[in-house]
Amino acid sequence: MARTFEQLRLEEIKRDFGAMSALKGVNLSVRRGEFIALLGPSGCGKSTALNCLAGLLPLTGGSIWLDGQRIDTLRPEDRGFGMVFQNYALFPHMSVRQNVAFGLTMQKRARAEIETRVDKALDIVRLRDQSHKLPGQLSGGQQQRVAIARAIVIEPRLVLMDEPLSNLDAKLRLEMRSEIRRIHNLIGATTIYVTHDQEEALSLADRIVVMRDGLVRQVGTPEELFARPLHSDVADFMGYRNLVSTHAGRAAGDEVTVTIAGARLGARVVEPVGAGGMVTVAIRPDDLAVSPEGPLSVTTDTSEYRGHDFYCSGATADGTTLYFTSPRRLAPGEAVRLACSPDRVLVYAGGARP
Amino acid sequence: MARTFEQLRLEEIKRDFGAMSALKGVNLSVRRGEFIALLGPSGCGKSTALNCLAGLLPLTGGSIWLDGQRIDTLRPEDRGFGMVFQNYALFPHMSVRQNVAFGLTMQKRARAEIETRVDKALDIVRLRDQSHKLPGQLSGGQQQRVAIARAIVIEPRLVLMDEPLSNLDAKLRLEMRSEIRRIHNLIGATTIYVTHDQEEALSLADRIVVMRDGLVRQVGTPEELFARPLHSDVADFMGYRNLVSTHAGRAAGDEVTVTIAGARLGARVVEPVGAGGMVTVAIRPDDLAVSPEGPLSVTTDTSEYRGHDFYCSGATADGTTLYFTSPRRLAPGEAVRLACSPDRVLVYAGGARP
Amino acid sequence: MFAERALGTRTPSELIWSVALWTVMGLFVANFMLMILAVLVNSFATQWFGTWLPPAFTTKWYVSAWREFQLDQVLVVTMMVVGAVVVISGLIGVPAAYALARRNFPGKRFVLLLLLLPLMVPPITYGIPLATVLYEARLAGNIWGVILANLVPTVPFVVLVMIPFIEQIDPRIEQAARLFGAGTGQLFVRVLVPLLAPGILAALLLVLVRTIAMFELTFFTAGPSSQTLVVALYYAVYAPGVRANQSIDAMSIIYMATTLLWLMIALRFVNPVQLVGRPR
C-alpha cells in the first residue's frame, strides 16, 4: 500500500530558467483526497509547478513537504507519485498491460500481485479487453486511459495530471472529463490537475488555483471563482469578457455606482477603490441581457445563434464594444438597451485592462 | 468586377474514390449572398463537395451550374472562386501583400489597381500594418486573415471555406468567427463554409446543410436544425445527447406518449411512427432538468459545474444513462426526478441508435 | 501507371514532358541493369565475343579467381575487419550520439561539423597521412591498422545517423520511466535500447556495407595478409600479368553479391529516401 499523508505543502517554491523566473514563490497546501486544478494561461508557471512536484525539475528555492517529510530533494523515482502526461508518454514498444505494469515491475513486486493489480486498474479505466494491444493501435482517448491506469496502479500518494485532455477532440474531451472525476472519486487519490481551460477546471476541481506570471492569484472553489474573482485578470480569465475602464462613484459598503458610456450601473466592489479613482468593471456576456428598460444603450454589431439564445456584440455611443446575450436575433445596426443585476457587475481597482 | 449570379445549383453531384463513394448524389441550390454551412462528421463528404466546387477534384457524376452556365467542366483557375484553406496554404516565400495580390497578378491587372484593391482587402481584415511581413512571422489568427484577404480581393463569385477555424485555439476561434461573419456581411459575397462544429455552423450560417455518408440529411436555418432535426442521426449531431430506444404509444396528430424506464413522457413525433413500433427518443441535456414532480427518476452519477448550473449524468432503474442539468451540485448516488417539456422530446422512427 | 491527378486533366505539353522524363529515367535504369547483367553473364561464360549470348557456361572462372587470389583468406580478413569495425563503432557511436542529441552546449553545431568532415572529405585525402601516422605507430600493415583506419569515417557516421533516431524519442517517455521508478540502468535496458533498436540496426548495417566497400583507407593501411575483398579486386584489375577478363568479372560478381546482400538487409530497416537527405 502506498504511504498516505494528511497534507501536501508547497512553501515559497521558486524555479528560475537562467534570468527568467517561471515560479516566483508559490505557497499552497493540499489536503488528502482533494482534486486541485492549477489554472492559468500558457506561461503562467502551472506546468513548471507540476514538474517541480514530480521531481522532473529541481527547485531553485523553497521546499515541498508531505506532512513532516521534505520531498523536493528526492529523485523522481523515489517520490512514489503517478503522473499523466499531456501527450500520454506511453512506452510505444510495450503492450497496454506492460505499460500499466511498468511501475510495479520497477518495484519488483511478485508476478501474481502485479497481475491482480494491473487487471484491477484496467477494469477501472474499462480497457481490460485491449490489454494486449500496443499503444499505437489505440485511439487518443484509449491511450489517455492507459496513461491513467499506469498512474493509478502504483497507488500513488499523489496523481499529477498535465493538461491530459488537450490532445483530444471536443466530444471525447467531455467524456474523458467525467471519466477522470469518476476515477478520482473511486480510488480516493489526491489529484493535482494542470489546465488552461476554465470550463475544465470549473467542472472537475474541488478547489482551483489560478496562477499568473509565476504567482498564485486566487485559490477557491469553482463557485467562488466563477462568481467572485478577486482580481480583474482572474475575471478576464474566468470569462468576464466585458472589461471596461471607467471612474467609480462613492462606495457605500461594497456597493458602488459606475458610469459606462454615460449610463449609471449599480455594482459591487471586489478590490478596494477610492472615490473617483480609475476602476475596471467586469461583466459576463451571459449576465448582460437585452432589456427595454436597461440603462445601457448599444448599436448591434454581430449576433450569433447559440441554440437557446444569441450571443451578440455591440458598441456604445463612446465606442466601447460590449458582448451580451439576446433571446432573439438582432439585425446589425439595431439599437437595443441592456441591463445587468448589480450583483453581477464587479469593480476592480486600477483602470488598465489586464 | 466579378461576374455575379442569382443561383448556384449542385445537381446530383457524385464523387467516387475507387470503390468508395464520397458523394452519392448531392443536390443543393444556393442564392446569391447566402452564408451556407456544410456540417457533418469527418468522412461525411462535406470537404469532398467543397473540393469539387473549387475544381480541385473532378466530379464522377452530376453537374454544377451558375445560373445557366455549367461550371464543373472548367479548370479551377477559370472558375473565379476564392478559397480559404484549413491550414491557410499561404505562399510562405511571399509577403502578406504579395500573397493577397497573387490572384490579381495572375489576372494581369494594372499595378495601380492591384495596389488599391490589396490595400482595401487588407483594411477589411485589419492587417494593413502587417503587409510587409512573411506569413511565418504572423500568428495563426493573422495568417487566417491573410488567407481571407487573398480570397476576397479577387471579388470572387463564391467564397469557399474549408474548416478555416479548426487550427485556432478556443478563444481565437470565437473572435475569428465573428470576424468571418462581419466580412461576409461587409462584402456581400456568397459563402460556402465547411465545418464539423455544430456551434460554429449555428452561429455563422444563414442555412445549414447537414451531410452524412455522402448524402444531404437536412437543409434548414440554424433555428430549424436546433429545434427540430428531421432524423435521429441529425439530432445526435446537433447535441441531443440523450437518445433512448423504446416503444411508442398511439400518436394523436404529432403528439405521442413514450415510456422511458417506466415513466411516461409526452413527446412530439418528427419521423412517422407506427403505434407500438420501436422509436428513438431524443432529448437535449439542457432541456432535461431536475424537477421534484418530474416523471423520470434517476440516481446521480457525476455532477459537473458549468458556471450557472451543473451538468449531470445519472442512471434510470433499467440502467439507461441520462444527461441532464441541475441548478445545484448533486452528490454521487443522490436520487432526483427529472422533467422535460413535451415540445422538447422528439420521437424518431426506428429503435437502433444512429 | 499513374495514380489519379488532383488538378484536372493534363495538357499535351505536360504529357510530352512526362513521357520524355520517364523515357530518360527508364533508359538510365535499363542501361545500369544491363551493364551489371553483362558482367554477370561474362563471369559464367567460357568465351564471349560478338554474339548475343556466350556459346557455353561454366563456373571455372570463379574457381580460378578463388584460387589465384586466395579468396578464402581474403574473405576471412574481410569478415574480421568488418565485424570489428561494426562492433566498435556501435559501442562508441551510440552513446556519443545520445550525449549529443540530449544535451545542449555551446559549440554543439561545431562538433557536428567536425564529425561530418571525415564523412564528406574523400578518404583519399586523409588516407595517406593517416597511413603514415599508423605506420609510425607500428599499427599499419596488419589487421588492426585496417580496423583503426576504417573507424575514422564510421564512428562519425554512426553518431550522425543515430542522432535523429534519439531526438525522435519523446523526452517525456524517459521522464515517465523515471517517475515510475526506473533508474538509469533500467531506463537504458527497458526503454531506450528497445526503442533505438531499429536505428542501431540500420546504422550498423550501413557501416557494414560502407566498410566492405571502403577501398582507399584499407588499401593504404593493409599489408599482404590484411587485404579485404575490395583491395583484392583492385589488385586483380591492376596487378601485372595477363588475366582473362572473365576471372575479374567473377570477382566483381562475388564482391557485388556480398555488398548487395547486406544492402538489401539494411533496406528492410531504412527507407531509401531517408538515407540520403532531408530538408531542414
Add this chain to the structure above:
Amino acid sequence: MFAERALGTRTPSELIWSVALWTVMGLFVANFMLMILAVLVNSFATQWFGTWLPPAFTTKWYVSAWREFQLDQVLVVTMMVVGAVVVISGLIGVPAAYALARRNFPGKRFVLLLLLLPLMVPPITYGIPLATVLYEARLAGNIWGVILANLVPTVPFVVLVMIPFIEQIDPRIEQAARLFGAGTGQLFVRVLVPLLAPGILAALLLVLVRTIAMFELTFFTAGPSSQTLVVALYYAVYAPGVRANQSIDAMSIIYMATTLLWLMIALRFVNPVQLVGRPR
C-alpha cells in the same frame, strides 16, 4: 560546458562514463585535425625530420606540383566536368524527383530502390563494366565519358535528395496557386522553384563536392587530357619515379582546400545531421 540536466543530479558512475566518452571523442577529433595539420605544415616545409616544426617554410612545392602535374589544365578539366555534371543532374534530377514525389503508382518503392543502387553500390564495382561500355560506344577517354560516368551516381542522388524537399511542400499551396489563377508555368516559376531553391542549391552543391571527389569512375573513363584533380593526385602518389613527399602533400592540400571550400558553402544550406540519415 553542459547545459542543465532535467533529471536531477548525476551519479558518480554516470559522471565517469560521461568523462570517458568525451575524452574518446575529443582524442578522435584532435587526432584527425592534427593529421591534416601535419600535411599542411609539411607542404610548406623545406625539410621536416624529427623536429617539432620544420626549419624553414617555402611555397616551392606548390610551384613544382603545379608545373609537374600540369595543374592548370587539370583544374580546367575538373571545372568543366564538375560544371557539366552539376547542371545536367539538376535538369534531369529535379523534374524526376517532382514526378516521383507527387505521383503514386505501383512499383514506386521499387523505382526508389533502383535509384539507390548506384549510390550505395561502390563505384569500383560498376566502374569497370561502365568504362567498357563507354569505350565501345567511343565515349570514354575524353571529357564526355567522364561526365557520363559521373552522372550515373549523381542523377539518382539529386532525385533522392529532392524528394523530401518536394514532399515537404504542402499540396494545398499548389492548389491555392491554381485556384487563384496560376497555370502550370506560373505555378512552377512563381511558387515551386522559389520554394525549392534551398533544396536545389543544397543538392547541387553536394553533387559538386561528390564529383570533385569521385575517384574511381573518373579514373576508369578519363584519358590523358581529361584527368580531374583527384586522378592527378592518385598518379602523383603512384606514378613511377621518386618525388618529394612535400610535393604530394602540396597537391593534397590543393585538393582538400577545393573540396572543403565547396563543402563549407554546402553546409550553409543543409544541416549536417540531415545529410546522413533520418529515422522512418
